[in-house]
């Protein structure tokens with residue numbers, strides 16, 4: 447029988463890989479997809495975006511129930527009991543439904559899937575690349591394709607000299623702990639650290655955050671970091687900034703975390719569990735890069751704007767790529783771009799200033815485009831608008847007045863350069879700001895865009911208007 451040569455083999459079935467595979471198949475490309483895990487979905491579906499948001503939903507409900515009497519519902523607050531195992535089971539159910547959904551989509555789109563660890567054997571030979579796929583049974587299969595898309599994702603970084611276990615956790619272990627810890631130290635205050643901190647604070651843990659930089663959520667606009675810090679302190683978090691020399695010493699009650707605080711004083715904190723959330727390392731070991739011309743920087747694969755590596759016919763997408771934020775929607779968009787290019791269809795490269803970033807803590811934060819500082823650094827003459835949620839009637843209905851929307855614009859044409867939100871539904875309403883920036887809308891155009899009433903999104907209308915000092919509701 448003639449050997450199958452696929453049009454493309456995608457190595458990695460996370461959001462970057464499966465999105466690329468599905469879209470390529472929709473274009474009529476003959477696709478193979480290789481994944482090392484027993485379930486498709488990658489970090490995002492199994493250990494990242496989806497499980498954390500399922501837990502955050504339970505946490506939010508738990509918080510709401512505790513002040514249900516404020517909304518005229520009595521007799522539930524104090525009577526409510528937390529069943530942690532059921533919280534985890536519900537999270538697992540959400541994951542299972544979507545892994546099954548992915549299996550269905552593979553069949554629907556006639557994508558041939560291979561289970562096992564894939565590695566390139568070198569450059570293309572006779573027009574075909576070879577990926578060797580090692581199964582857990584030790585058997586090796588060979589997959590040949592005209593093009594290869596690498597989408598092997600990332601792993602949590604650990605502090606040097608430590609290994610994750612039952613006390614020192616990464617995002618992987620913490621999603622399986624059998625009880626809510628009485629105390630938790632979170633090292634790192636990026637989105638992952640802040641979201642887990644928020645979840646466990648809601649469920650009653652005493653949460654300490656240690657951040658090496660001078661502010662939390664350091665990639666966000668400075669004013670957002672400041673407001674989140676204020677609101678998290680109000681919620682009772684112990685937050686320590688500019689810490690150095692963090693060390694973890696395990697003991698019978700968990701671990702003693704020592705660090706030097708911002709005043710240079712040595713401090714210690716005893717906790718039942720320690721979460722290390724200090725970033726993610728690209729998963730590029732053992733995938734055969736050294737047998738190709740592919741270049742890496744600190745382990746990340748370097749590509750051009752079309753996600754092409756320097757090895758002809760080999761693309762890279764998702765968390766393994768250097769110079770792009772490690773976000774599921776960035777990986778999946780890169781996958782869509784590669785699929786379109788493979789099929790010879792229209793595509794356009796990712797524009798770094800049009801990528802939304804969301805942190806699903808309480809209150810939520812979301813942003814797109816340039817921060818005020820970055821806009822100034824790039825030479826823009828900046829005009830700022832700001833609207834607090836206290837002026838939004840839907841926020842009052844939701845009992846969620848904390849936070850604001852900040853709009854960064856260029857004074858010349860009123861171009862919207864950035865939108866930064868902290869407050870209710872921030873992660874949903876940011877979509878409007880992304881679209882506005884994508885379509886190069888001006889402040890004036892947004893001031894005459896009708897927003898449904900009463901909605902949290904209406905706060906954006908006021909925020910855009912506030913750039914011209916014309917917010918109606920404040």
Ligand SMILES: Cc1cc2nc3c(=O)[nH]c(=O)nc-3n(C[C@H](O)[C@H](O)[C@H](O)COP(=O)(O)OP(=O)(O)OC[C@H]3O[C@@H](n4cnc5c(N)ncnc54)[C@H](O)[C@@H]3O)c2cc1C
Pocket residue numbers: 457458459460461462463480481482483486487488489490491493494495496498562563564565597598599600617638729732733763764765766772773774775776777
């Ligand atoms: C706790 C947490 C929360 C997060 N929340 C969000 C969020 O809310 N929003 C957001 O946008 N992003 C979020 N992220 C980031 C997001 O999960 C990643 O950006 C995204 O999963 C990257 O997708 P990917 O396809 O590149 O890689 P991955 O999702 O890591 O998938 C890679 C896949 O490749 C497979 N694989 C690896 N090596 C091989 C090999 N050699 N052969 C075959 N298969 C292989 C793996 O089994 C895996 O299935 C979160 C991350 C974490 C850790």
